[in-house]
Amino acid sequence: MFVRLITPNVQAYSGVMYPKENDMTAQALAAVALTAALAPALAAPVVEYRTLDVDGIQVFYREAGNPNAPTVLLLHGFPSSSQMYAGLIDALADQYHLIAPDYPGAGHTQIGKDVAFKPTFDNLTRVMTRFVELKGLNRFALYMQDFGGPVGLRMASQHPEWISALVVQNANAYDAGLSDEIRHNISSTAAGLNAQTRPALEGITSAEGVQFMYRTGLRQPQRVGPEGWTTALWGLQNPANREIQMRLIADYHTNLALYPAWQAYLRERQPPTLVVWGKNDPLFTAAGALAYGKDVKQAEIHLLDTGHFALDEETPAIAAHMRRFLAGLPAGK
Template structure:
């Protein structure tokens, strides 16, 4: 008996002198979908979604530099910034020959993906947004210490380091998840994230990225102008109980994208873990309608 499910391939390539790991599945001739993960995750967060899309789409899910199985050079040997990670991500997309593509953006993937989209509007066929901020309304008290750290790193570093602990990583996956869905959260999620974050020098990478996040905010007007001018087809699947990027951040998209399809799920920050089949179904239906 032949298994007809798409095969997910695990590949590595070199971009600007660093090795980038990515997962790939589907027919390269099919419409492309690029999945961009957030902190403290990797393309592992899309391990279940990729096969659900790859029968129709060419799916690419990279690990950002410093995350997952991509290179993680020390902070004094590599410029860790959202701008630089954007450059590498777009270079990977170009190297793979993706002329047009939909973007799935979550958490850190949002400022990276929205830089790409706003600068290359004719190449982006759709936006798939999960807890990916583009408006100030999305910020919760979770960010208070991070923004304090951006203003004064030495005074706030000890407090920010608490966000890099195993307890906080576990919390990121479990907060806001209904009790009857907690058993859907695979322990390999927070265990893998923490193991990779505990590598020598990696916490310094995360602190640098925390500090650099402040430079995403001045780009929000550009992202919003892109929304208004180009009206990219947009599907939003967001955990309504997310205490990192609040549900107000999802609703804010309506201001500039009145036709956006918004689904606030009974989930937390990593909604794919507790609501993966529902999100996959919404994406398949949406892309089937908007990508010709």
């Protein structure tokens, strides 16, 4: 960082400002100014890690920022958790109120022993909807990635009054965005988790399958640490979580049937929409990003040179786009 201090009786040398030796007032002023200039960069955001009882499910979530600032609800994808948003939360917490929950079967969320949770996208949506209600959120921007798309678009179409804006990151809502790979996965597992489909589902949730999703399409893979996919694999080591994730993959075909309804919501409501999409995604193609522009007339679309988990390489760029795009949001919940 280069900070140019402008104080009286200060002389410059090689791009750095020095006070004259005998002027302690200027030196003190320079020190105060430097501290003030560096304070925002040095002050780390305070992130709180909490749980909320949602009908017997202990939903783990990360929260940061001033609750009176515009709220952004961050919905994660498969096989990730709220951990995927750690860097984005750090980047935006000075200006926004950010909340990132873990779904049942992901991250640190725990399902009570007496709770009968059937892993479907409808039920994921019910849990997240109840989470929003219990948190007292009534107006927020919605960030959706991967599984976050089916959950978030169900929520948005059912409660359009909640949504101040959409941020879409590799969250598909169009047939055009489905790659051959994911079309095959959807069709081969649509019968549900059984003896015939289990091998394919176990392959998708294996170490190789998880690394395929995280690493394919990266621009500079040598600069992306393994924390994302290793944390995802840690979550899948829990047999109950892995079973839930496999059943959710098998339920994914139900989302395709809702594409027309979600597209109608977008056309009719015209929510402010920012699309930041890893264009090298092997699952959801760039055509899926561009398709949002057909229904949301003022949609802002950015194709980024990265893969499915675009935040692994593009957190600074995505954060910058969000700051500019969300600048007009009203304050408060």
